[in-house]
Amino acid sequence: MISRELIAASTEPLVLSLLQRGENYGYAIAEKIRVFSKGEIEWTEGMLYPVLHRLERRGLLKSRWEAVNGERKRRYYSLTAKGRESLGKRRQEWLAVHETLTEAWGA
Amino acid sequence: MISRELIAASTEPLVLSLLQRGENYGYAIAEKIRVFSKGEIEWTEGMLYPVLHRLERRGLLKSRWEAVNGERKRRYYSLTAKGRESLGKRRQEWLAVHETLTEAWGA
DNA sequence: GTACGATACCTAATGCAGCTAGGTATCGCA
DNA sequence: TGCGATACCTAGCTGCATTAGGTATCGTAC
Numbered sequence: 001m002i003s004r005e006l007i008a009a010s011t012e013p014l015v016l017s018l019l020q021r022g023e024n025y026g027y028a029i030a031e032k033i034r035v036f037s038k039g040e041i042e043w044t045e046g047m048l049y050p051v052l053h054r055l056e057r058r059g060l061l062k063s064r065w066e067a068v069n070g071e072r073k074r075r076y077y078s079l080t081a082k083g084r085e086s087l088g089k090r091r092q093e094w095l096a097v098h099e100t101l102t103e104a105w106g107a
Numbered sequence: 108m109i110s111r112e113l114i115a116a117s118t119e120p121l122v123l124s125l126l127q128r129g130e131n132y133g134y135a136i137a138e139k140i141r142v143f144s145k146g147e148i149e150w151t152e153g154m155l156y157p158v159l160h161r162l163e164r165r166g167l168l169k170s171r172w173e174a175v176n177g178e179r180k181r182r183y184y185s186l187t188a189k190g191r192e193s194l195g196k197r198r199q200e201w202l203a204v205h206e207t208l209t210e211a212w213g214a
Numbered sequence: 215g216t217a218c219g220a221t222a223c224c225t226a227a228t229g230c231a232g233c234t235a236g237g238t239a240t241c242g243c244a
Numbered sequence: 245t246g247c248g249a250t251a252c253c254t255a256g257c258t259g260c261a262t263t264a265g266g267t268a269t270c271g272t273a274c
Contacts (some may be wrong), residue, residue, distance in 0.1 A: 009116035010204045017211035037207040100144040104124035
């Protein structure tokens with residue numbers, strides 16, 4: 001089980017990273033995270049959808065609805081320029097903290 | 108500037124890591140973090156003290172007051188067995204998420 | 215001798231994010 | 245017809261950082 005705070009810190013970078021590889025929809029994003037993390041990270045839907053809405057409201061993502069005949073409509077998200085920029089910043093931040101922690105764990 | 112969520116995720120592991128090296132008091136802990144992070148992580152006192160109180164309430168830390176003559180009284184914190192155990196778990200969690208992120212950033 | 219900055223501790227109010235626990239809807243299979 | 249998987253959504257709760265204060269001691273500069 002990953003702590004609530006660590007989930008909070010990694011959610012946005014993970015969503016942005018996945019979408020950098022191409023557009024995708026909520027349910028599939030959650031699935032991919034499960035695979036990437038080898039089951040360590042379990043996102044509930046009640047947490048994922050608000051995150052996607054928030055990121056879109058902030059202009060980091062944009063979305064479009066797609067209805068394949070006979071299937072449940074899906075909302076596909078993709079990165080905006082602002083989203084790509086944000087991803088870079090988040091990555092830098094993470095690495096800075098990671099180095100600090102590594103040093104603190106130390107010898 | 109490190110994001111609020113990343114601060115939240117790293118605070119407890121950092122405090123626990125520093126105290127594993129020996130007991131220390133709040134003000135000095137904040138200073139050490141500044142050094143370890145090369146100035147990237149800036150903890151306000153309004154955030155540090157509640158964290159220490161919370162960790163003590165949860166039994167991860169214990170504290171004692173020390174008054175050197177003529178100096179402001181200091182509250183020294185140290186790890187409990189539970190605190191050491193928690194540090195190990197937090198470290199594992201962090202590394203799992205770090206690996207996931209690294210993979211997501213990918214090639 | 216007093217004003218100020220550094221040291222050292224503390225707390226209340228606010229805002230934001232995940233978590234819990236619900237709900238709707240479509241499809242395929244038993 | 246009922247159930248599990250897929251796919252989306254939201255309201256209320258809780259926990260944590262942030263903001264913005266406060267108290268107290270000491271040394272130094274004016």
